[in-house]
Amino acid sequence: MNINGERLKQNLLELAKIGYNEQDRGMYRIGFTDADMEGRRWLQDKAKSAGLETFMDGAGNIFFGRGDRSKPVILMGSHIDTVPAGGIFDGALGVMAALEVIETLQEHQSEIDTPIWGVATAEEEGRFGGMLGSQAIAGCLNPDWLLSAHDADNVYLKDAMAGQGLDVMQALDAAWRPEQLKGFVELHIEQGPVLFQSDVQIGVVDGISGVFKWIVHLKGKADHAGTAPMDMRSDAFMGLADFAHEIERIIAENGTDKTRITVGKVELKPGHPHTVPGEAVFTIVGRDMDEGVMKELANACRKTLSAIARGHRLMFEYEQVSWLEPKPCSAQLTDIIEQQVKQRGYSYTRMPSGAGHDAQFLTEITHAGLIFIPSINGVSHAPDEWSHWHDVEAGTNVLLDTVVAMTKTSF
Numbered sequence: 238m239n240i241n242g243e244r245l246k247q248n249l250l251e252l253a254k255i256g257y258n259e260q261d262r263g264m265y266r267i268g269f270t271d272a273d274m275e276g277r278r279w280l281q282d283k284a285k286s287a288g289l290e291t292f293m294d295g296a297g298n299i300f301f302g303r304g305d306r307s308k309p310v311i312l313m314g315s316h317i318d319t320v321p322a323g324g325i326f327d328g329a330l331g332v333m334a335a336l337e338v339i340e341t342l343q344e345h346q347s348e349i350d351t352p353i354w355g356v357a358t359a360e361e362e363g364r365f366g367g368m369l370g371s372q373a374i375a376g377c378l379n380p381d382w383l384l385s386a387h388d389a390d391n392v393y394l395k396d397a398m399a400g401q402g403l404d405v406m407q408a409l410d411a412a413w414r415p416e417q418l419k420g421f422v423e424l425h426i427e428q429g430p431v432l433f434q435s436d437v438q439i440g441v442v443d444g445i446s447g448v449f450k451w452i453v454h455l456k457g458k459a460d461h462a463g464t465a466p467m468d469m470r471s472d473a474f475m476g477l478a479d480f481a482h483e484i485e486r487i488i489a490e491n492g493t494d495k496t497r498i499t500v501g502k503v504e505l506k507p508g509h510p511h512t513v514p515g516e517a518v519f520t521i522v523g524r525d526m527d528e529g530v531m532k533e534l535a536n537a538c539r540k541t542l543s544a545i546a547r548g549h550r551l552m553f554e555y556e557q558v559s560w561l562e563p564k565p566c567s568a569q570l571t572d573i574i575e576q577q578v579k580q581r582g583y584s585y586t587r588m589p590s591g592a593g594h595d596a597q598f599l600t601e602i603t604h605a606g607l608i609f610i611p612s613i614n615g616v617s618h619a620p621d622e623w624s625h626w627h628d629v630e631a632g633t634n635v636l637l638d639t640v641v642a643m644t645k646t647s648f
Contacts, residue, residue: 238341238342238345238347238637238638238641239341239634239637240334240337240338240341240630240633240634240637241337241340241341242626242629242630242633244337244340245333245334245337245629245630245633246626246629248283248333248336248337249325249326249329249330249333249629250325251279252276252279252280252317252325252329252333253325253329255272255275255276255279256272256273256275256276256319258322261322261620262620263321263322263323263324263619263620264319264322264323264324264325264620265319265321265322265323266317266318266319266323267318267319267320267321267362267364268318268359268360268361268362268364268365268369268397269297269359269360269364269394269397269398269400269401269403270397271401273317273318274401276317276318277293277297277299277317277357280299280301280317280332280336280357281293281299281301283336284301284302284336284355287336287339287340287343288343289301289302289303289339290302290303294373294410294411295373295403295404295406295407295408295409295410295411296359296369296370296373296374296378296407296408296411297359297360297369297370297398297401297403297408298356298357298358298359298370298373298374298411299356299357300354300355300356301335301336301339301354301355301356302339302352302353302354302355303339303342303343303352303353303354304349304350304351304352304353304354305352306352306354306417308350308351308352309351309352309416309417309418309419310351310352310353310354310417310418310419311351311352311353311354311418311419311420311421311422311640311643311644312354312355312356312418312420312421312422312599312603313331313334313335313338313353313354313355313356313421313422313423313424313636313640314331314332314335314355314356314357314358314421314423314595315328315329315330315331315332315335315357315358315361315423315424315425315594315595316328316329316331316332316357316358316359316360316361316362316368316370316595317329317332317357318359318360318361318362318364319362320362320618322619322620323362323618323619323620323622324616324617324618324619324620324621324622324623325622326426326612326617326622326623326624326629327425327426327428327617327618327622328361328362328425330424330425330426330610330624330629330632331423331424331425332355332356332357334424334629334632334633334636335355335356335424335636336355337633338353338355338633338636338637338640339353339354339355341637342637342640342641347641349641349644350644351419351643351644353640353644356370356374357370358370358371358374358595359373360394361594361595363450363559363593364388365386365387365388365394365397365558366386366450366558366559367382367386367559367561368561368593368595368597368598369394369408370595371595371596371597371598371599372598373408373409373411373412374411374412374413374598374599374602375412375413375598375599375601375602376412376413376601376602377598377601378408378409378412379409380406380409383395383405383406383408383409384405386558389452389502389518389520413602414602415602415603418599418602418603419603419604419643419648420567420570420603420604420605420606420643420648421596421599421603421604421605421606422570422574422605422606422607422608422636422639422640422643423594423595423596423599423605423606423607423608424608424610424632424633424635424636425594425607425608425609425610426609426610426611426612426617426622426624427440427609427610427611427612427615427617428591428592428612428615428617428618429591429592429612429615429617430612430614430615431586431588431615432586432588432609432610432611432612433611433612433613433614433615434615435586436584437584437585437586437611438583438584438585438610438611438628438631439578439583439584439585439586439608439609439610439631439632439635440585440586440587440588440608440609440610440611441571441574441575441578441585441586441587441588441608441609442566442571442587442588442589442590442596442606442607442608442609443565443566443568443571443587443588443589444526444563444564444565444566444589444590445563445564445565445566445589445590445592445593445594445596445597445600445607446495446497446524446525446526446563446589446590446591446592446593447524447525447526447527447528447531447560447561447562447563447564447593448522448523448524448559448560448561448593449522449523449524449531449535449557449559449560449561450520450521450522450557450558450559451520451521451522451538451555451556451557451558452518452519452520452555452556452558453517453518453519453520453521453542453553453554453555454516454517454518454552454553454554454555455473455476455477455516455517455542455545455546455549455551455552455553456473456515456516456551456552456553456554457470457471457472457473457476457513457514457515457516457549457550457551457552458470458471458513458515458550459506459507459512459513459514459515459516460512460513460515461511461512461513462510462511462512462513463511465513470513471513471515471549471550471551472513472514472549473505473506473514473515473516473517473549473551474505474514474517475549476517476542476545476546476548476549476551476553477500477503477517477519479545479548479549480500480538480541480542480545481500483541483545484498484500487534487537487538487541488534490537491530491533491534491536491537492525492530492533492534493525493526493527493530495524495525495526495589495591496523496524496525496530496534497522497523497524497525497591498521498522498523498524498534498538499520499521499522499523500519500520500521501520501522502519502520503517503518503519504517504518504519505517506518521538521555523535523538524591524592524593525563526563526589527563528562528563531560531563539555542555561593561597562597563597564596564597564598564600564605565600566596566600566605566606566607567600567603567604567605567606567648569604569646569648570604570605570606570639570643570648571587571606573606573639573642573643573646574606574608574635574639575587576642577635577638577639577642578635580638581631581634581635581638583631583635588609590607590609592617594607604648606639608632608635608636608639609632610624610628610629610631610632611624611625611628612624613625
């Protein structure tokens with residue numbers, strides 16, 4: 238069996254029209270915005286036109302598939318929400334590949350007794366911290382977090398969901414019990430340069446990096462840019478600049494070759510060219526494959542920021558928006574994926590994932606596996622994110638073969 242590569246391509250390009258921005262050519266399907274919800278409705282229409290069942294749960298996850306869900310389900314998928322100015326493959330590939338696999342099985346009239354379903358998880362990109370949809374499926378949510386979660390612009394999750402006709406508390410009812418799932422497989426672009434630079438077609442992922450996210454406030458005193466002497470300022474931006482210079486030292490002393498620390502969003506207040514910034518608000522995102530290392534990194538960031546704040550007469554505050562533990566993929570399922578790649582004759586490597594994915598939460602309740610295809614030049618989360626169509630097709634064929642193999646396997 239082989240998937241229909243042209244149909245998969247057309248579905249991906251059709252979805253890419255939703256939330257497309259002509260100015261920067263990026264995708265803007267931010268979690269729980271109008272474009273995001275339009276994409277979810279489009280997906281359900283696609284599933285219905287393919288003769289599949291579909292429904293949305295209380296967290297906003299879209300499910301589609303075939304088979305009796307009273308039996309343990311093989312679940313595939315990823316997400317269709319994007320970062321601002323994102324690319325067309327990140328997340329969307331895994332969802333459209335899941336749809337393509339199910340349609341292929343239908344067309345070949347495969348006599349498979351196991352129910353096979355796809356999912357487009359809600360708010361995977363972490364606008365509100367975490368990965369709401371997969372956390373809901375895995376039963377990793379609680380009322381306190383749901384009611385207090387907010388984005389970097391102080392928009393609350395409960396309000397964003399209410400704006401789309403959803404009740405945030407119903408996300409608590411979206412949890413699946415372990416016995417309801419036989420396994421979960423996610424196909425994704427690598428979002429890094431390893432496969433592309435090595436000219437390797439498939440990445441068989443054996444573990445997923447942990448991630449922590451902070452919102453930091455350095456508070457000083459706004460002042461006149463012309464009259465305030467340099468040695469008498471409480472310049473919040475200088476504190477931020479000093480921290481940025483310390484990142485490489487923090488990694489060298491406390492991290493590993495898999496450590497990443499990023500300051501990705503910055504706001505200076507009051508934000509006037511002729512005013513010394515009185516406050517700097519910025520994000521810090523840290524990643525590593527070892528949670529112990531993550532804790533050391535977080536502690537080093539905290540100590541460094543405290544010392545810098547004292548040196549610049551600033552007040553330092555931070556909020557930990559999320560903490561996602563590193564997760565190993567299922568060894569049994571990873572071996573199954575590797576076997577399917579070998580049988581197809583594709584080049585491959587076993588590798589960790591530096592980025593977070595839905596699969597890391599599904600490891601909490603079932604066997605979860607992750608398949609990568611190359612990202613050209615390692616680019617992702619940007620308009621020039623791209624993967625070759627032959628790699629898209631290869632990865633989806635591996636997904637197809639893996640699902641079929643899972644139906645014949647007892648975990």
